[in-house]
Amino acid sequence: MNNLTEKNLFHSGYSFGLTSPTKTSLIKKRKMKERFTLQEVENFIKRHQLLSAAQSVVIGVSGGPDSLALLHFLWRRSSYYKMKVVAASFDHRLRGDESASELAFVKRFCDERGIIFEGDSADVASFQEEHSLSLQTAARICRYNFFEKVMKKHHAEALALAHHGDDQVETMLMRMTRGSEGFSSAGIPVKRPFATGKIIRPFLGITKDQIEHYCKVENLVPVYDSSNESDKYVRNRFRKKILPFLKQENPNVHERFQYLSETISEDEAYILKLAEIELEKVLIRQTEGKIELSVSAFNKMPIPLQKRGITLILNYLYKINPSSLSSVHKENFLSLLGSEHPSGMLHFPSGLVVSRTYDRCLLSFEHIVKNEEGSYDFSLELPGYVELPNGRITAEITDCEPALQRGKDVFVFSMKEVDLPLRVRTRKPGDRMAIAGVGSRKLKDIFIDAKVPQEERNVWPVVVDANGKIIWLPGLKHIRRHQINPSELWVILRFHKKSP
Numbered sequence: 001m002n003n004l005t006e007k008n009l010f011h012s013g014y015s016f017g018l019t020s021p022t023k024t025s026l027i028k029k030r031k032m033k034e035r036f037t038l039q040e041v042e043n044f045i046k047r048h049q050l051l052s053a054a055q056s057v058v059i060g061v062s063g064g065p066d067s068l069a070l071l072h073f074l075w076r077r078s079s080y081y082k083m084k085v086v087a088a089s090f091d092h093r094l095r096g097d098e099s100a101s102e103l104a105f106v107k108r109f110c111d112e113r114g115i116i117f118e119g120d121s122a123d124v125a126s127f128q129e130e131h132s133l134s135l136q137t138a139a140r141i142c143r144y145n146f147f148e149k150v151m152k153k154h155h156a157e158a159l160a161l162a163h164h165g166d167d168q169v170e171t172m173l174m175r176m177t178r179g180s181e182g183f184s185s186a187g188i189p190v191k192r193p194f195a196t197g198k199i200i201r202p203f204l205g206i207t208k209d210q211i212e213h214y215c216k217v218e219n220l221v222p223v224y225d226s227s228n229e230s231d232k233y234v235r236n237r238f239r240k241k242i243l244p245f246l247k248q249e250n251p252n253v254h255e256r257f258q259y260l261s262e263t264i265s266e267d268e269a270y271i272l273k274l275a276e277i278e279l280e281k282v283l284i285r286q287t288e289g290k291i292e293l294s295v296s297a298f299n300k301m302p303i304p305l306q307k308r309g310i311t312l313i314l315n316y317l318y319k320i321n322p323s324s325l326s327s328v329h330k331e332n333f334l335s336l337l338g339s340e341h342p343s344g345m346l347h348f349p350s351g352l353v354v355s356r357t358y359d360r361c362l363l364s365f366e367h368i369v370k371n372e373e374g375s376y377d378f379s380l381e382l383p384g385y386v387e388l389p390n391g392r393i394t395a396e397i398t399d400c401e402p403a404l405q406r407g408k409d410v411f412v413f414s415m416k417e418v419d420l421p422l423r424v425r426t427r428k429p430g431d432r433m434a435i436a437g438v439g440s441r442k443l444k445d446i447f448i449d450a451k452v453p454q455e456e457r458n459v460w461p462v463v464v465d466a467n468g469k470i471i472w473l474p475g476l477k478h479i480r481r482h483q484i485n486p487s488e489l490w491v492i493l494r495f496h497k498k499s500p
């Protein structure tokens with residue numbers, strides 16, 4: 001089968017198990033559609049130059065219809081493209097035996113066809129806990145680490161994933177609804193650099209229905225993940241409620257979205273390039289963690305370039321943008337620079353301060369360590385984190401009481417219990433906090449009792465609420481928690497102390 005040439009792939013008859021003469025026209029129609037699907041994918045691959053001859057391609061296969069069809073399709077085309085195909089399957093160990101059996105299913109599928117298979121698993125829940133991440137982010141990091149390893153092992157130039165046209169429509173709508181800009185509003189990219197090569201998505205031009213049809217015609221029997229149906233997930237709600245309406249209005253709506261996605265990406269890349277050139281002209285100073293620019297020169301840039309300019313600046317300063325950084329911060333930045341007041345200051349996540357004085361605007365993290373003793377004071381966003389001289393504090397919000405969050409480096413409380421926003425600062429003379437069963441105590445005494453060395457006390461974080469009340473001395477004490485209604489939103493603070 002995998003010796004099919006391009007010609008005989010598109011012109012060979014597929015058996016549909018339908019033989020009666022009355023069904024002939026139906027067979028013809030379905031054959032046409034099937035060929036059309038294959039041809040569409042092939043055209044898409046060529047148009048975007050996703051595959052070139054003599055490649056090694058890793059395919060991410062969960063065992064669901066999309067990735068199983070992609071594996072089957074690329075395996076069938078492997079001799080035409082003279083490429084080595086490797087299937088890679090990852091078990092996140094989040095659905096017990098179910099996910100382990102999915103991995104075994106993919107392995108069997110590959111063994112039966114002589115396809116190279118790579119499989120691995122990881123305890124994603126523990127990884128999430130350890131690094132204070134959302135479950136989705138933790139799963140993604142573990143899965144992509146695995147993909148990277150497999151790509152390196154097989155010297156692969158591409159990792160093929162089975163996102164399709166309906167995924168694209170859902171993603172773009174979700175992002176527009178939640179609020180997005182720039183490349184993010186372009187949805188899922190057709191290709192992007194990754195590990196030893198690039199991620200490619202050959203199915204973005206076809207729909208889920210076309211994939212299901214391909215599976216049926218090829219007698220592929222995938223596994224179905226029941227969580228894909230649950231209304232609990234935003235994506236599923238878009239899929240079930242919005243997509244049917246759009247497809248009714250235009251059955252090829254996915255093509256329109258894909259076209260829009262590619263147009264946005266091209267435009268964005270071009271505008272970003274222009275912004276980069278213009279930004280160079282307005283920068284006064286640029287060093288690690290610090291940028292200074294001329295306000296009047298920046299304000300002369302056209303608005304679309306100003307918007308991309310601040311994005312470039314923030315990308316440079318943060319390296320990895322904090323999740324709490326939003327378009328509001330960028331708007332505030334533009335207002336500060338456009339304001340008639342000659343001076344002003346903004347506090348951005350993770351301790352970044354933007355200060356304007358007449359024609360100069362300075363963005364810097366340097367305020368974190370203000371003086372020789374290393375004192376600091378900055379806001380802690382929810383969710384978010386702050387870097388400290390002696391470690392890092394992370395803050396998350398969750399809607400169910402986290403069972404495993406105990407210990408002195410973790411403080412969990414209900415959102416209703418504390419006045420937000422929180423700040424993290426160093427101690428001040430006379431600081432006191434109210435401790436359960438003890439009453440009000442001086443911080444100095446708490447440090448002495450806990451035998452915290454003198455030099456560490458000056459940089460030890462003190463977490464205070466919006467009224468300045470101390471609520472947590474990480475690693476040492478926290479205020480008493482009230483009786484809490486389990487259905488409330490919870491905040492989890494964690495202190496990741498650097499070893500001295």
Ligand SMILES: Nc1ncnc2c1ncn2[C@@H]1O[C@H](COP(=O)(O)OP(=O)(O)OP(=O)(O)O)[C@@H](O)[C@H]1O
Pocket residue numbers: 059060061062063064065066067068088089090091092143160161162163225
């Ligand atoms: N556990 C996994 N192991 C390997 N690849 C995966 C895994 N999960 C997802 N992928 C890859 O990432 C793509 C997108 O993932 P997503 O979960 O959005 O897809 P899906 O709708 O579940 O697709 P499928 O029908 O293949 O399960 C998949 O189509 C597949 O190529």
